[in-house]
Amino acid sequence: MSAVIDSHQGQAHSDHHHGPAKGLMRWVLTTNHKDIGTLYLWFSFAMFLLGGSMAMVIRAELFQPGLQIVQPEFFNQMTTMHGLIMVFGAVMPAFVGLANWMIPLMIGAPDMALPRMNNFSFWLLPAAFTLLVSTLFSEGGGPNFGWTFYAPLSTTYAPESVTFFIFAVHLMGISSIMGAINVIATILNLRAPGMTLMKMPLFVWTWLITAFLLIAVMPVLAGCVTMMLMDVHFGTSFFSAAGGGDPVLFQHVFWFFGHPEVYIMILPAFGAVSSIIPAFARKPLFGYTSMVYATASIAFLSFIVWAHHMFTVGIPLTGELFFMYATMLIAVPTGVKVFNWASTMWQGSMTFETPMLFSVAFVILFTIGGFSGLMLAIAPADFQYHDTYFVVAHFHYVLVPGAIFGIFASAYYWLPKWTGHMYDETLAKLHFWMSFIGMNLAFFPMHFVGLAGMPRRIPDYNMMFANFNMVSSIGAFMFGATQLLFLFIVIKCIRGGQPAAAKPWDGAEGLEWTVPSPAPYHTFQTPPDVK
Amino acid sequence: MNESLSTRRLVTRLLLVVVAMFAFGFALVPIYEVMCQAFGINGKTAGAYGGTQAVDEQRQVRVQFLATNAAGMSWEFRPQADEVTVHPGASTQMLFVAHNPTGQPMTAQAIPSVAPSKAAAYFHKTECFCFTQQVLQPGERIEMPVRFIVDRDLPADVQHLTLAYTLFDITARKPPVAQVSR
Numbered sequence: 001m002s003a004v005i006d007s008h009q010g011q012a013h014s015d016h017h018h019g020p021a022k023g024l025m026r027w028v029l030t031t032n033h034k035d036i037g038t039l040y041l042w043f044s045f046a047m048f049l050l051g052g053s054m055a056m057v058i059r060a061e062l063f064q065p066g067l068q069i070v071q072p073e074f075f076n077q078m079t080t081m082h083g084l085i086m087v088f089g090a091v092m093p094a095f096v097g098l099a100n101w102m103i104p105l106m107i108g109a110p111d112m113a114l115p116r117m118n119n120f121s122f123w124l125l126p127a128a129f130t131l132l133v134s135t136l137f138s139e140g141g142g143p144n145f146g147w148t149f150y151a152p153l154s155t156t157y158a159p160e161s162v163t164f165f166i167f168a169v170h171l172m173g174i175s176s177i178m179g180a181i182n183v184i185a186t187i188l189n190l191r192a193p194g195m196t197l198m199k200m201p202l203f204v205w206t207w208l209i210t211a212f213l214l215i216a217v218m219p220v221l222a223g224c225v226t227m228m229l230m231d232v233h234f235g236t237s238f239f240s241a242a243g244g245g246d247p248v249l250f251q252h253v254f255w256f257f258g259h260p261e262v263y264i265m266i267l268p269a270f271g272a273v274s275s276i277i278p279a280f281a282r283k284p285l286f287g288y289t290s291m292v293y294a295t296a297s298i299a300f301l302s303f304i305v306w307a308h309h310m311f312t313v314g315i316p317l318t319g320e321l322f323f324m325y326a327t328m329l330i331a332v333p334t335g336v337k338v339f340n341w342a343s344t345m346w347q348g349s350m351t352f353e354t355p356m357l358f359s360v361a362f363v364i365l366f367t368i369g370g371f372s373g374l375m376l377a378i379a380p381a382d383f384q385y386h387d388t389y390f391v392v393a394h395f396h397y398v399l400v401p402g403a404i405f406g407i408f409a410s411a412y413y414w415l416p417k418w419t420g421h422m423y424d425e426t427l428a429k430l431h432f433w434m435s436f437i438g439m440n441l442a443f444f445p446m447h448f449v450g451l452a453g454m455p456r457r458i459p460d461y462n463m464m465f466a467n468f469n470m471v472s473s474i475g476a477f478m479f480g481a482t483q484l485l486f487l488f489i490v491i492k493c494i495r496g497g498q499p500a501a502a503k504p505w506d507g508a509e510g511l512e513w514t515v516p517s518p519a520p521y522h523t524f525q526t527p528p529d530v531k
Numbered sequence: 532m533n534e535s536l537s538t539r540r541l542v543t544r545l546l547l548v549v550v551a552m553f554a555f556g557f558a559l560v561p562i563y564e565v566m567c568q569a570f571g572i573n574g575k576t577a578g579a580y581g582g583t584q585a586v587d588e589q590r591q592v593r594v595q596f597l598a599t600n601a602a603g604m605s606w607e608f609r610p611q612a613d614e615v616t617v618h619p620g621a622s623t624q625m626l627f628v629a630h631n632p633t634g635q636p637m638t639a640q641a642i643p644s645v646a647p648s649k650a651a652a653y654f655h656k657t658e659c660f661c662f663t664q665q666v667l668q669p670g671e672r673i674e675m676p677v678r679f680i681v682d683r684d685l686p687a688d689v690q691h692l693t694l695a696y697t698l699f700d701i702t703a704r705k706p707p708v709a710q711v712s713r
Contacts, residue, residue, distance in 0.1 A: 113538050181545045189538050219549050223556025235704055238560060241642050242601065242699030246575075249563045253556060314648065316570055 019521050028123075031115035032521060033100045038418075039122050040097025041411075045487070047089030047129065048404075052480050054082040059442070059476040061459050062469050075459035076144035077136060083147025087265065088172045089129050091399065094407045095268040096121075096179045099207050102414060103183065105512035105519060106201045108192025108528045113185035114178075121178035128171035135161035146457060148258065151239035151250040155231045162232060166225045173222045180214035183207055192511070194530035198292070201510050202285065205292050206271030209299045213260045213267075216303075221257040224250070248313050255306035263302045265399065266366075267295060269406025270337060273359040275510065276413050277341055280356035281348025282507035287340040294333035294340075301330045311382045320379040327377035331370065338367055353505070354428035358409035361401055361436055369397030372447065387457075390450025396443045400479075401436075408435070408486070415493050416500030420518030423493040431489060434482035441475025568652070576643050579662060580655035580680065584620035587683050591616050593691035594681065598627060601699040606631055606639060606667070608698045611674075619683045622657060626674045627696065631667035636707040639665045641675075641696045650692045653682035661696065666707040 020026050020035065030036060057078045061069045070078070100118065104111055112118050135142035140159040143149065154162060187200070187208045200208075227238040227250075237243020239250045278285045285291065307315055307323040315323075341363050350356070372394040376382055385391060408431075415423050445468035450456075454465045461469065503513035511530070515523045567575040594617055596610035607630040617623045631637055641661040645651040656662075660675035667673065679694070 114542070177549055181542055181549075184545060185538050185541050188541060215545055215549050216552055219551075219553035220556040220559075223553050227557070227560075241697065242640055242701050243704070244642075246563070246567070249560065252563060253559050256556075256559065314572075316572060316649070319572075 029119070031111070031119050033104050033112045033115070033118065034418075034519060034521065036112075036118050036122050037097045037099075037101030040093045040100060040125075043122070043125055044090050044092075044094035044097060047085050047093070049483065049487075050133070051082050051085035051090055052483060054078045054085070055476060056480050058082060059473040062461070063473040064470070065461050065463055065466050067460055070459065072459045073141060073144060076146075076457070077142045079457055080143045080146055080149075081133070081136065084132065084143070085129070086399075087147060087261070088169075089125070091265045091403045091407070092176060093125060095207075095210070095265075095403075096176075098203075098268065098272070098407070098410050098414075099179075099183050101418065102410075102512060103186055103204055103207060104190070105417075105515065105523060106204050106510055107187065107190065107195050108511050108524045108530065109186060109190035110522065110525050112182050113190055114182045117178050118182050121175045121182065124171050124175040124178075128168045128175065131164050131171070132168035135159075135164045138164070148254060149228075150254070151228060151231070151247050155228055155239055158232065163229065166229045166232075169225045170222055173218045176214050176218050180211035180218075183211040184215075187211075192524065192527040192530050198289070199530065201271070202274035202288070202291055202295075203268065203271035206267040206274075206295050209295050210264050210267045213264050213299055213302065217257045217260040217264075220253065221261075224253045224257060227253070248310070251310045251313060252306070255309045256303075258309065259306040260299070260302040262395075262398070263298060265403045266406075267298070269362065269403050269410075270295065272406050272410040272413070273341065273362050275508075276355045276359045276409050277344050277363075279413070279505045279508040280353060280359070281345045281350050283344055283348040284509075285340070286343035286346075287336070290336055291340055294336040297333040298330060301326065301333070305330065308377055308379075308382070311379045312386045324377055324379040328374060331374055334370055338363060338370075349507075353412075354423075354425065354432055355409045355413035355505075357429065357432045357436075358405045358412065361432070362405045362409065365401030365405070365440075366398060369394060369399075369402060372397060385450065387455055388450040389446045389454045389456055392456050393443050393446035393450055396446070400439050400443065405435075408432075411490070413505070414512070415490070416504040417512060417515075417517050417519055419494050419497075420500055421493050421497035422500050422504060423489055423497065427485065427489050427492075431482060431485050434485065435479055438475050438477075438479030438482055442472050442479055443475070445469070445471045445475075570652075572648060576645055576651050576654055576656060579659070580657050582655070583622070584680055584683055586618050586620040588618055590619050592619060592681050592685065592689070594623075594679075595691060595693045596625060596627075597693060597695035599695065599697045601697050604639070604698055604700045605633055606637070606698060606700075608696075617681055619681045619685055622678060622680050624658075624676055624678045626676055627660065628672065628674055629665060629667065629698070630672040631669060634669045635702070636666060636668050637700060637702045638705045638707045639667070640699050640701050641665070642699065644695045644697070646693045646695065647689065650685060650689050653685040653689075654692065654694065655680045655682060664701065664705055 020032065021029070027035065027039060057070060058075065061075055100112065138161045140161060142159070142161055143165045145154040145158060187204055227236070230236040231238050231240060237245040239245050239247050241247065274285055274291060305323055305327045307319060308327045311320055372390065376385055376391065376394055412423060412428055449465045449468045452465065454461055500517040502516050504517065511528060514528065566572060568577055593614055595614045596612065598608045598610055600606065600608055609628055611626045611628060615623060615625065629639070643659070643661045645654045656677060656679045658676060658678040660677060665673070665675065
């Protein structure tokens with residue numbers, strides 16, 4: 001009799017504390033935030049390598065003037081797909097992956113608020129990108145109209161595969177919106193007792209604001225591609241002047257989404273380095289409250305600056321002035337953030353482990369990208385810079401050492417928590433320095449060729465740009481190859497290494513360091529006490 | 532269980548925001564239209580003008596005419612005169628000539644634009660072939676009138692303005708079948 005009761009209790013016990021299921025179906029059916037976070041991170045890394053190899057094709061073609069390797073039609077598909085994959089496939093899913101892994105651990109929640117929706121929002125992504133990448137093999141080729149897909153290039157003059165592109169964007173949008181709703185519900189409803197909003201780590205704060213940006217603008221993008229779909233297939237004329245529409249309307253709708261989108265890609269990185277810099281400076285973050293308000297201000301301003309992407313389409317002078325000044329205003333909250341990071345480091349007991357190296361590089365290089373953004377914001381000067389390599393240099397300076405370095409810093413910072421092992425510090429430092437040098441070699445000369453007038457999105461160029469382009473290509477190959485080293489470091493860290501303590505960084509703060517390393521499959525099933 | 536209830540309400544509200552923003556994306560279309568007309572952005576002109584104005588004999592404005600074919604359009608399309616000088620407030624007519632040199636009946640739509648764009652709001656068309664679609668049989672030629680008034684309130688620094696038409700082939704969208712029997 002007692003044996004029966006015992007086995008019953010044993011059953012109940014294992015139900016409560018079960019580990020991951022075995023085999024492939026664990027990953028397909030999982031609702032565990034850590035599993036889904038891992039899926040997101042691996043998916044985004046795969047997309048990073050795919051989009052990166054397309055960048056390698058672009059840089060190989062641009063190594064010398066003239067056409068050597070690919071035809072212009074294919075070159076256009078490469079620039080388009082590189083942009084789409086990096087934005088929607090690499091950067092955004094990486095941050096959603098970090099959010100899945102870290103937000104419940106940081107706020108003392110057992111899981112995300114909507115675990116099954118979480119699973120669905122991840123598994124939409126492989127479907128979306130299979131659809132998108134498959135167009136490269138279709139007759140007539142894949143999308144070739146640039147990642148901004150301006151109409152009528154993407155409607156009247158688009159390849160047949162544009163419909164696949166539209167549905168892929170729909171799927172990515174649904175996935176992002178569900179992910180964002182999940183993040184908001186988790187942060188607002190599942191915080192541990194005592195974890196007030198103003199006690200949340202900044203990564204949680206920036207993600208909360210990012211999630212609101214996502215649910216505000218991803219539907220506008222969905223509406224934009226839906227209008228394209230109707231123009232292409234159902235005889236409407238939203239963007240066709242022949243039927244009473246206007247191509248310029250497309251740019252307004254697109255950039256109403258597009259500008260908040262660039263902050264969606266940077267705000268979570270702001271949050272991550274705001275956790276990492278205090279940990280390695282061994283000082284609390286300087287100006288926590290101002291960081292929160294600065295993030296919220298940036299998010300608000302992102303909705304009223306979109307037309308600075310279209311100064312040259314012919315908007316009225318008052319419009320140019322409004323969007324110019326509104327854009328420059330963004331420098332104020334961003335400056336507050338940079339000031340706070342610098343003040344956090346000021347007189348700190350700093351050490352430079354890899355997460356800190358990436359974070360310091362983030363602060364310096366993102367600021368350079370911010371300054372070139374200010375130059376572009378000057379409406380009269382923008383007529384010179386518009387659609388040149390200066391723009392390419394600008395947004396790669398904010399996205400590569402901004403978003404991507406933020407992701408690398410986060411990955412190294414939390415890898416011990418994820419895997420239970422320390423990564424190889426020597427190799428990781430090599431990864432940092434190779435990335436840092438490669439990235440600057442690749443993108444810094446683009447400022448010069450852009451100011452000298454080299455247009456973007458072309459497979460061939462004037463002889464006068466040859467030397468700088470060769471330098472850019474060498475830097476890009478170096479940066480690209482180095483990312484295979486990152487893959488090696490991560491795999492090595494998963495397979496073994498020096499065991500990590502629950503809190504491997506002595507200056508780190510936060511609930512995530514109170515659970516063992518690796519973090520158990522289930523954490524905080526009873527909420528922790530937050531003082 | 533209170534917790535899960537509030538999660539449900541929160542998610543419902545967030546979904547409402549999503550639906551509202553999707554609708555807002557489409558609402559940008561009429562908003563843009565209104566903005567263009569209010570500020571004369573992109574030289575978009577308004578629909579038919581019903582009013583009349585007293586003629587300002589003191590002032591003269593040069594009005595130039597441009598006729599352009601959109602890509603793929605094969606009609607001959609030109610104004611009868613390149614330029615006229617008008618008094619603000621006076622109603623003036625200009626004829627545009629279109630000829631379909633192809634062997635097929637075709638439908639066309641002309642889209643007007645006024646430069647400088649700040650003058651667009653002061654350029655009134657009382658009658659225009661751009662308000663309707665034009666169907667031409669093979670080899671047919673027509674003269675299409677536009678009747679306009681330059682507003683008396685046209686800013687003083689605008690001495691001449693340009694009315695440009697771009698002619699689009701919309702045969703695929705509006706097959707000219709109904710008019711064949713005409």
